[in-house]
Amino acid sequence: MTWKQMFTSSVGKKLIMGFTGIFLILFLIIHVALNACIWANDGGKMFTQGAHFMGSTVVPRILEIGLFAGFILHVIQGIMLEIDNRKARGKVQYAVNFGNKGSKWYSRSMGLLGTIILLFLIMHIYHFWLPNRANQGFLLGEEIDLYATMKETFSNLWIVILYVLGCISLGYHLAHGFQSAFRTMGVHNKRYLSMVTTIGYAFSIIVPLAFALMPISFYLGWIQ
Amino acid sequence: MEHYNMNLNLKVWRQKNSNTKGSFKMYRVENISSEMSFLEMFDVLNEQLIEVGEDPIAFDHDCREGICGACSMYIDGKPHGPWHGNTTCQLHMRAFKDGDTIVVEPWRASAFPVIKDLVVDRTAFDRIIQAGGYISVNTGNAVDGNALPINKDKADASFDAAMCIGCGACVAACKNSSAMLFLSAKVSHLALLPQGEPERKSRVLDMVAQMDKEGFGSCTNTGACEATCPKEISISYIAQLNSEYLLAGLTKE
Structure with a gap:
């Protein structure tokens, strides 16, 4: 048994999806918590402090590399699994599908939801991360005013709508992904499974809702 | 439970062997008893086909009491038909109404190639x-x-x-x-x-x-x-x- 054999089997590939999925869930907690500082409604003072810490301290910048690696691994492994699974299903499709009687639609649409989230992420990085890092240079240089950038970006209704759609996709992706990741990691004790399922649904509603409320708050002028 | 008879339309997957392409074919069965099992209804249909000189539909079956795992059939979009926790052989015709059209397909998976009609390997x-x-x-x-x-x-x-x-x-x-x-x-x-x-x-x-x-x-x-x-x-x-x-x-x- 080599490590390669372990992580390239059908179960091993899912383990990679589960590991990276949980890692990305942890990232979401940090991201949403820091961004929630905008609701201090102090003209972005608290938020800017938090963003400055994340952007100009060595440790978060090193962790950032791990974050990108996690994203890339999750995306590539996900695409490979989707290809494998379609091949396993074969060319001839059923005339009548089991559909929603057997499973929830979003559990069968993780690839589609993931693709929407990826497209959203490209736009999101282009809006904030890229201009900020470009301004900083390669290392820990001067940051841009991210609060002002948010305010300006979210004054456009279309961008706000795209962000909200991205958050809805994230919510459904998490509604299945959260508990599925733990199942894949081998959580089979009934008490833990029901706990993970409940926390997963709560997480998939609360976190994307908080994210979606950020552009909405700026657009509707709830925060100045 | 009240007994009744029914006439049914069946849309069944026919495929000669694993190398040929299959397609659906429509059949009609009449006076099917609600007490019959789904496989007995297929027996009736196959008798009809044999009488007119057609190739009977191949399907897997063995014990017909729900314990051997031989029967397959993907019926109306669900393996083993509409009932919960049930095999095709234990599916009874009272699950259907007079005039229903039932779609019957083989298991679909690359690892389960079709051998003939509804039989997969x-x-x-x-x-x-x-x-x-x-x-x-x-x-x-x-x-x-x-x-x-x-x-x-x-x-x-x-x-x-x-x-x-x-x-x-x-x-x-x-x-x-x-x-x-x-x-x-x-x-x-x-x-x-x-x-x-x-x-x-x-x-x-x-x-x-x-x-x-x-x-x-x-x-x-x-x-x-x-x-x-x-x-x-x-x-x-x-x-x-x-x-x-x-x-x-x-x-x-």
């Missing part, structure tokens, strides 16, 4: 069992049944998994054609018992490797398998298999 499951779904015992006198203490809860959980009849409905229902519910039942029922302990690690690794070689997909925990399993095997056995795999993968030499 499920020997992939046999090869997965051969890869590790057993325990090695020396021959000789049978061991005294009470010599090996087993926790009642574990014995029950093991028995629940051992209910699997290997029909392949889980694969047929899964959007990824994954055999994980079958595999997890077979791995778990031995992993839960002391007799399964000596080969515990090699069993799960070898059986997963064989499953991959056969071309089944990965599990995405959608739950379609559990919803269609005639023996109502729980999807939590898949999580148990994952933990067996993780443990074996991390600790085996």
Whole structure:
């Protein structure tokens, strides 16, 4: 048994999806918590402090590399699994599908939801991360005013709508992904499974809702 | 329950062999009793076809009492038809109404190629069992049944998994054609018992490797398998298999 054999089997590939999925869930907690500082409604003072810490301290910048690696691994492994699974299903499709009687639609649409989230992420990085890092240079240089950038970006209704759609996709992706990741990691004790399922649904509603409320708050002028 | 007769339209998948392309064909059966089983209704249809000199529809069946796992048939969008926790042979015609059109398809999976009409090749499951779904015992006198203490809860959980009849409905229902519910039942029922302990690690690794070689997909925990399993095997056995795999993968030499 080599490590390669372990992580390239059908179960091993899912383990990679589960590991990276949980890692990305942890990232979401940090991201949403820091961004929630905008609701201090102090003209972005608290938020800017938090963003400055994340952007100009060595440790978060090193962790950032791990974050990108996690994203890339999750995306590539996900695409490979989707290809494998379609091949396993074969060319001839059923005339009548089991559909929603057997499973929830979003559990069968993780690839589609993931693709929407990826497209959203490209736009999101282009809006904030890229201009900020470009301004900083390669290392820990001067940051841009991210609060002002948010305010300006979210004054456009279309961008706000795209962000909200991205958050809805994230919510459904998490509604299945959260508990599925733990199942894949081998959580089979009934008490833990029901706990993970409940926390997963709560997480998939609360976190994307908080994210979606950020552009909405700026657009509707709830925060100045 | 009131008895009634019905006339039905059947849309059945016909395919000569694995090398030819198949298609649906419409048939009509009349005066079908609500007391008949689904397979008996197919027997009636096949008698009709033989009488007019047509090739009868090939389908798998054996015990016709819901325990052998031979019957298949994907009926109206669900393996084994509309009833819950039920095999095709135990599906009775009272599940349908007069004038219904019933669509009957074979299991669809690359690892289960169609042999003819509704018959698919499920020997992939046999090869997965051969890869590790057993325990090695020396021959000789049978061991005294009470010599090996087993926790009642574990014995029950093991028995629940051992209910699997290997029909392949889980694969047929899964959007990824994954055999994980079958595999997890077979791995778990031995992993839960002391007799399964000596080969515990090699069993799960070898059986997963064989499953991959056969071309089944990965599990995405959608739950379609559990919803269609005639023996109502729980999807939590898949999580148990994952933990067996993780443990074996991390600790085996």
